Every structure is written in C-alpha cells, then in structure tokens.
Amino acid sequence: MIGLISATAAGAAACDRLAAAWPDRTRRYPGPVADAVRAAFAECEQLVCFLATGATVRLLAPLLRDKREDPGVVCVDEARRHAVALLGGHAGGANALADQVAEQFPGCRPVVTTATDATGVPGLDTLGWPVEGAVAAVSRAMLDGSPVRLVSDAVHPLPALPPNVAADADGAVSLLVSDLAVEPDAGQAVLRPPTVTVGVGASRGASAEEVLTLIESALAAAGLSPRSLAALATVEAKAGEPGLVAAAERLGVPLRAHPAAALAEIPVPNPSRAPQDAVGTPSVAEAAALREAGPGADLLVPKRKSEPAPGAAAMATCAVARRRPRGRLAVVGLGPGARDLLTPRARDELRRASVLVGLDQYVAQVRDLLRPGTRVLESGLGAEEERARTAVAQARAGHAVALIGSGDAGVYAMASPALAEASADIDVVGVPGVTAALAAAALLGAPLGHDHVSISLSDLHTPWEVIARRVAAAAAADLVVTFYNPRSRGRDWQLPKALGLLAEHRAPDTPVGVVRNASRPGERVHLTTLGALDPADVDMMTVVTVGNTATRAVAGRMVTPRGYRWQEARA
Incomplete structure (x- = not known):
C-alpha cells in the first residue's frame, strides 16, 4: 500500500489525483503531517509526500530502522515538477515509484540519485534474485570501474554487466552466480539464480514443520542453497493440503499443482503403486519436481521420505530437480x-x-x-x-x-x-x-474507424499475384487499406497497379492519406484522393491509406465513420 501525505491544498489535490489513478494501491493519511508520516511509515510499503524535502527528511529521521525494512519514500514539490526518490530507492522501490508518480503529472520529472540507476549499472539488489555477501563492496567496484571477477556455474539471462565485470578480471572482489550452498568469500557477493524446484507429496494432515524439515534436509544433501528455490510442486489433488500450502508460504515460493495425468507421463526412477491408487500417478514428488523444472532438468535428489516421530508413519515425500538455465x-x-x-x-x-x-x-x-x-x-x-x-x-x-x-x-x-x-x-x-499504420492514422484523423486491412506491396518475399489477389479482395470487401512498402526506386509499378484494383470499386474522390516519416524528423502529411494521388510522391518511408466508400474528408481530416445510427440519421 502507498501512503499519500500532504500539507497544502495543492498537495491535497495531487493526492486526489494519485488516489483516483491508483484506487487499489493508495491510502490517504489526513491530519497533522507529523502524525500522518508516522502512521504511514508504520503501515505502508511506500509513501508519497507532497512536502518540502527538508521537512520530509526531518520527519523521517527518527523513524528509520534498516534500509531492508524501511518503506520507499518519494517526495514531490508543491508545483509537481519533481518526484524525488528520497528513501529506499532499491529495497523500498522508491526509484520505480518516482517514475510512476512523474507519469501522473504533466511536466513532472523523476529524480533518482542512486548511483547504479544514475549510471545505468544494474544494482545487484534489483535483479529479482536473492543476493548476499559483500554486496556493497562489489557494487562500489562495479561503479568505480575496478575489476570484478565473474564466476558463474552456467550462463544465466542476466542484464548487461559493465565491462569491468568479467571472468578474466583480476580484482579484489568477485561476483559469484550459483545455486550451491557456499559461503561467500571475503569481498564476494553471491547471486542466487532460481534454478531449484522441489516436488512434494503429503498424506492428509502432514504438518508444515514435517514438510519443511524434509525439504531442508534434501537441499542440504544436494549442496543447494534454499535461496535458489524457485517453487514447490505437487499433484492437483494435493494443491490445498494445508501443510504444503503453509510450507510454500514460509519459504516464500509458489506452490504449483500439476494434473495427475501429466505427472504420470514423466519417467521417474522410483514409481510407486501407492500414489497411483491414491491420486492417479505413480509418482508425485519426482514427477512434479521434474515437470516444474522443465525440459532438460536434472533430478538431483530422488524421492525421500520424512522422518516422523517414533511409531508414526511418514507423512511427506520430496524430490529435488535443477532447471537447465534458459535464455x-x-x-x-x-x-x-x-x-x-x-x-x-x-x-x-x-x-x-x-x-x-x-x-x-x-x-x-x-x-x-x-x-x-x-x-x-x-x-x-x-x-x-x-x-x-x-x-x-x-x-x-x-x-x-x-x-x-x-x-x-x-x-x-x-x-x-x-x-x-x-x-x-x-x-x-x-x-x-x-505501428506505422496507427501513427499515420493518428496524423490523418480517423481513417481506420471501421474495418481495415494492411497490405505490403513488396514482392521480394511474396509473389505479386498473391498481393494483387489480396488487394482485389480488400477492394471488393470495401475495407480501408493501408499500404506498407508502397514504392521504391526498384519497384515503381506495384502501387499504380494496386490503386487501379481499388479504383474498380471506389470513386475517384475517395480520400487517400499519404504520410511520410510518421513521428520522425521530416514528417509530412498529405490528404488527397484516389484519382489525384501521384505515385511519384510516395517512397519506402511512406504509408498510404486509402479510404472505403464511406470515408470522408471532414475539416481537412480523413474520417471513416463507424456507421452509428445517429450519424446515419444526421447524414
């Protein structure tokens, strides 16, 4: 939830605007500003304060605890010219929130001072993966251009890292990308890719504690970090089992359920008659782990059972698979x-x-x-x-x-x-x-107000006979037609041919819009007619839109009516 705080009438109006734009994300905090800030800071994930930055800093200072826990705070000036990410740029999401707030107020600009955002270097805590170790030291080296040795157990689809982060870099700090349960060395940050899936099965009434203990021991046996756990997976019949649901919630990962028939198709090393009779598949834990992990996954820990109290039956099973990194x-x-x-x-x-x-x-x-x-x-x-x-x-x-x-x-x-x-x-x-057709249409007026079609006149990949057949069909169907690739120095006859096909079904005064370089430098917009269009005015940077029999030129704009009855009556 985003807390909204203001001290003036202008600030209150700005709060109203955000509340209207984000009705399910925001909460107004009226009353004395100091009390409002304290309440919002304690109750919300983020704050937007329409206050002076100095006043906001003084109000926030006594409330600060830890950057990993404090809410993100954005401060907006009275004239709504700047949305300043004041606190919690990464961890609290204030940098992204500043962008979103600025979009709501014309002329407002986000102000982000976090070094990684300002320089374009990805912050290690913004990649969406858990990170631990010497994060600050590695981030500083990345920013300073100092060598950072990159060590990765596979190629992962990470954003671009600066050139000083490389496998052959010889520096005092390093970045390790791994799902293995290794402790970071001094000067090392560790990114945990979400490559681990755990399949779980459980008898009715299995406790979350039993499931969690089993998963912890299985991950330890494989030497895997729990922070690389991407999901728990089970069979659909167990999707609502309270122990599994609670275990997933405490691990902070989704519990995904797969159909029994789909799990039955997964080859596994340890099929069993018991789950086949109970839920319709010979394997739950192993099959669910592999199916959730996707094609090419490796089963690292085969099915293992929980260790219940003496005299009690095992209530849970699990298996661990590793996803193959996917680009x-x-x-x-x-x-x-x-x-x-x-x-x-x-x-x-x-x-x-x-x-x-x-x-x-x-x-x-x-x-x-x-x-x-x-x-x-x-x-x-x-x-x-x-x-x-x-x-x-x-x-x-x-x-x-x-x-x-x-x-x-x-x-x-x-x-x-x-x-x-x-x-x-x-x-x-x-x-x-x-698209170019939409950009051109917006400049022309509303030529695409009714059914329309786009046709490329380039016969480099499509035979002209096919193109001509499509143009003729569009002409007979009375569709508005937008021509892409209408004419080049080596292809100067296709456009006249296409216009001739349309002319068999449309009057010479049918409006035609010619737009060159829509939204780019040298933009040119020309409204003419089917009979008056000169193909020599058209090139590959041009989009040509030919109206249908209902299209009209209205106040210098090209309009194709929707066919509303009130328009027909007025006509």
Whole structure:
C-alpha cells in the first residue's frame, strides 16, 4: 500500500489525483503531517509526500530502522515538477515509484540519485534474485570501474554487466552466480539464480514443520542453497493440503499443482503403486519436481521420505530437480520512431537485455537506452533471416536477448522469422509497439474507424499475384487499406497497379492519406484522393491509406465513420 501525505491544498489535490489513478494501491493519511508520516511509515510499503524535502527528511529521521525494512519514500514539490526518490530507492522501490508518480503529472520529472540507476549499472539488489555477501563492496567496484571477477556455474539471462565485470578480471572482489550452498568469500557477493524446484507429496494432515524439515534436509544433501528455490510442486489433488500450502508460504515460493495425468507421463526412477491408487500417478514428488523444472532438468535428489516421530508413519515425500538455465528472447517493437511513442515496457526490455540484435538504423535510435556492457549485434537492410537466427542462437546460449524492430515487431518485422526459428528451449516475450499504420492514422484523423486491412506491396518475399489477389479482395470487401512498402526506386509499378484494383470499386474522390516519416524528423502529411494521388510522391518511408466508400474528408481530416445510427440519421 502507498501512503499519500500532504500539507497544502495543492498537495491535497495531487493526492486526489494519485488516489483516483491508483484506487487499489493508495491510502490517504489526513491530519497533522507529523502524525500522518508516522502512521504511514508504520503501515505502508511506500509513501508519497507532497512536502518540502527538508521537512520530509526531518520527519523521517527518527523513524528509520534498516534500509531492508524501511518503506520507499518519494517526495514531490508543491508545483509537481519533481518526484524525488528520497528513501529506499532499491529495497523500498522508491526509484520505480518516482517514475510512476512523474507519469501522473504533466511536466513532472523523476529524480533518482542512486548511483547504479544514475549510471545505468544494474544494482545487484534489483535483479529479482536473492543476493548476499559483500554486496556493497562489489557494487562500489562495479561503479568505480575496478575489476570484478565473474564466476558463474552456467550462463544465466542476466542484464548487461559493465565491462569491468568479467571472468578474466583480476580484482579484489568477485561476483559469484550459483545455486550451491557456499559461503561467500571475503569481498564476494553471491547471486542466487532460481534454478531449484522441489516436488512434494503429503498424506492428509502432514504438518508444515514435517514438510519443511524434509525439504531442508534434501537441499542440504544436494549442496543447494534454499535461496535458489524457485517453487514447490505437487499433484492437483494435493494443491490445498494445508501443510504444503503453509510450507510454500514460509519459504516464500509458489506452490504449483500439476494434473495427475501429466505427472504420470514423466519417467521417474522410483514409481510407486501407492500414489497411483491414491491420486492417479505413480509418482508425485519426482514427477512434479521434474515437470516444474522443465525440459532438460536434472533430478538431483530422488524421492525421500520424512522422518516422523517414533511409531508414526511418514507423512511427506520430496524430490529435488535443477532447471537447465534458459535464455530469454524479447522481441521488441520500437514504435514508428519518436521517443515518446516507445512504450515503457520496451524501455524495460532494452535495459534487461545483455545482447541487442537489430537493424543498424534501429539500433541507433535506442543505443543511449542500453546499459553499459550491452553487446550489440547489428546488420544492414536485407539481413532479416540472419538477425533472427543470431537472436535465437544467443538466447539458446543462455543470454537475455532483445531483438528489435520498428513499429510492432510482429507486423512486417522480426517476430515471425525469429519465432519460426525458435523452439521450446528458450523463453520468449513479445513487446507490442505502435505501428506505422496507427501513427499515420493518428496524423490523418480517423481513417481506420471501421474495418481495415494492411497490405505490403513488396514482392521480394511474396509473389505479386498473391498481393494483387489480396488487394482485389480488400477492394471488393470495401475495407480501408493501408499500404506498407508502397514504392521504391526498384519497384515503381506495384502501387499504380494496386490503386487501379481499388479504383474498380471506389470513386475517384475517395480520400487517400499519404504520410511520410510518421513521428520522425521530416514528417509530412498529405490528404488527397484516389484519382489525384501521384505515385511519384510516395517512397519506402511512406504509408498510404486509402479510404472505403464511406470515408470522408471532414475539416481537412480523413474520417471513416463507424456507421452509428445517429450519424446515419444526421447524414
């Protein structure tokens, strides 16, 4: 919960705005400011104070306990020009909250002074994995450019680390990435990747203590750190067993339930008749551990039973599996070009990647957003298949990869060749972007107000006969048509042919929008008609939108009505 605190009428209005925007996340704290701060500090995970920073610091000072426990605090000035991450930038989430608050107030800018965020170096405590040991010393060395030796038991999809963090670095500090139960050396920080899954079975009434003791002994037997535990897994029939539910809650991991039929298909070393009769699968613990861990997992600890009190029957079983590290491929749409049309999710994925793959001109658009140390693999026009194969290969090698394309990466861009190449051995994330058709439509007015279609006129990969058949079908169906790749120096006849096909079904005065470099430097918007359009005004940087029989030019804008009855009556 986010506590909202203010002292003035302007601050109260700002609190109202956040409360309206985040009704389920916020709580107002009225009354004397000092009392409000004390109450919110004790009850909330985060605070937003519409107060002077000096006053906020004085009010917070007596309340501070530990940076791992204190809430994150953002302070916003009276004019709402700055959202300052004042306390708990990482642990309390104040840095991210400052960004979110700033987005709610036009002209407001987040102010983040945490060194790692300011320099683009990923904070070890922001990676989403448990970290222990000499975190401060290693973080300082990363920031200072001092050598940090990287030791990892596998390639994991981490964000880009700065160049001074390397396997061959000879420094006084080191970063170990491992799920093994090793104590950090002096000057060493240890990141715990979530690679361990534990399958559990339990008789009715098994206690959480018995389950937890069993899991602890199994992890110790495998030499694994409990902090690398990703999930407990069981059969669906045991999903609500109180001892299992409580054990997962105390371990801070999810309890995932799998169908008995799916578990029965998993080959295991120790099948048993008892679980087959009870829940429909010959294995619960081993099969659940392996299925939760995914393809290529290793069973490190076979099924073992709990050790009950003398004279009592064992109530729980468990098995331990290790996930094979999986690379991550994010296919990211950059939008039409303008920085403010790049989505926040796309920005996050660019900063999450350790490898960026893309067309050289698109890489140039976002290079400043990459973290130091990001490996960039760029190529020129016409190398789409090569980029797709490169991105998938890098993900298969275990890296966090961002494959970028303009507009939406799934529309005439890199998603389809990449996903045709990718198999189930990597994780894939799609990040949508604003397409060229949408960017052009917003400049033209509302040409896509009714059913519409996009067609590429490039016959480099699609035979012209197929393209012509699609254009003719769209013309006969009276669809608004947006043409991508309409004309180039080597392809100057396809657009006139396509316009001729549309003209068989549409009048010469049908509105046509021509937009070049939508949202980019040199943007040009021209509204003409089907009969008056000169194809020579069109090139590969242009999107051409041809209206349907209902599209009209209204006040210099291109409008395709939805067909509302009140509009029909007025017409």
